[in-house]
Amino acid sequence: MSVLRLRGVGLRRDGRVLVGGVDWEVEEGQRWALLGPNGAGKTSLLEVASTYELPSDGVADVLGARVGRVDLRELRRRVGVAGPTLTRRLRPESTVLEAVLTGPRATLTAWGQSFDEAEVAAARGLLTDLGLGGLAERRVGTLSDGERQRTQLARVLRAGETAASPELVLLDEPAAGLDVGGRELLLDRLERLVAPRALVLVSHHLEELPPSVTHALILRDGGVHACGPVDEVLTGLVLSDAFGVPLEVRREQGRWHARRAD
Numbered sequence: 172m173s174v175l176r177l178r179g180v181g182l183r184r185d186g187r188v189l190v191g192g193v194d195w196e197v198e199e200g201q202r203w204a205l206l207g208p209n210g211a212g213k214t215s216l217l218e219v220a221s222t223y224e225l226p227s228d229g230v231a232d233v234l235g236a237r238v239g240r241v242d243l244r245e246l247r248r249r250v251g252v253a254g255p256t257l258t259r260r261l262r263p264e265s266t267v268l269e270a271v272l273t274g275p276r277a278t279l280t281a282w283g284q285s286f287d288e289a290e291v292a293a294a295r296g297l298l299t300d301l302g303l304g305g306l307a308e309r310r311v312g313t314l315s316d317g318e319r320q321r322t323q324l325a326r327v328l329r330a331g332e333t334a335a336s337p338e339l340v341l342l343d344e345p346a347a348g349l350d351v352g353g354r355e356l357l358l359d360r361l362e363r364l365v366a367p368r369a370l371v372l373v374s375h376h377l378e379e380l381p382p383s384v385t386h387a388l389i390l391r392d393g394g395v396h397a398c399g400p401v402d403e404v405l406t407g408l409v410l411s412d413a414f415g416v417p418l419e420v421r422r423e424q425g426r427w428h429a430r431r432a433d
């Protein structure tokens with residue numbers, strides 16, 4: 172069954188076409204990497220998929236519901252999003268720890284709720300892995316943009332580890348701003364996410380993709396350049412063409428590496 176289905180989707184802003192004519196179907200159990208050069212439209216497409224932007228053209232079906240025809244508040248509760256422009260829901264007065272603890276309960280405030288030791292330990296462990304261990308008691312409103320993004324990421328990941336997981340998880344550059352240790356811990360976390368029905372991950376670097384990624388969509392100039400199973404799409408030929416640089420792609424023990432071809 173399709174979790175996300177875009178048909179002829181376009182998004183225009185200020186008279187500019189950000190994405191156009193996108194056909195894309197994400198099915199139950201799939202994990203997608205969304206790649207493409209700077210400005211290709213990755214974030215814009217994710218905004219449509221997350222229902223935070225209505226398509227200017229075409230139709231978007233998210234979790235079986237046609238965007239524009241259903242109550243978006245209800246639909247958004249079922250979609251977990253984290254990324255630079257998608258961190259809109261955190262309450263400034265919540266602490267970082269509360270923002271993560273309340274993720275699985277899909278509430279925005281910890282007011283009137285209690286959390287057991289295991290829940291607190293799990294949330295703290297996630298914050299430590301994402302380099303936010305020292306900020307657990309800080310108010311969200313005092314965080315830098317990068318810290319707020321990682322807090323939102325921790326919230327979505329925490330929910331994704333539980334039975335209350337969002338059904339569709341959309342992550343825009345989740346490894347951005349993490350050091351190499353943090354990146355590896357994040358990949359480990361992503362591998363352990365079991366509950367979402369589908370996951371989409373925007374990234375600039377093949378090294379940031381977890382081995383469990385099954386499919387890839389490459390955008391270029393707002394349109395689909397390549398789309399399909401990872402081993403068919405993440406090749407030197409396809410990526411060299413997409414990025415306009417001769418690239419060599421290797422896969423070892425599930426992980427990808429890309430470098431300029433000699």
Ligand SMILES: Nc1ncnc2c1ncn2[C@@H]1O[C@H](COP(=O)(O)OP(=O)(O)OP(=O)(O)O)[C@@H](O)[C@H]1O
Binds near residue numbers: 215
């Ligand atoms: N409000 C806007 N008005 C006009 N153009 C916009 C607007 N927002 C984004 N754009 C442009 O749309 C294009 C696609 O942007 P988008 O952020 O979706 O690309 P991206 O693939 O995520 O880029 P990056 O890899 O650099 O993060 C870019 O050229 C960007 O400058």
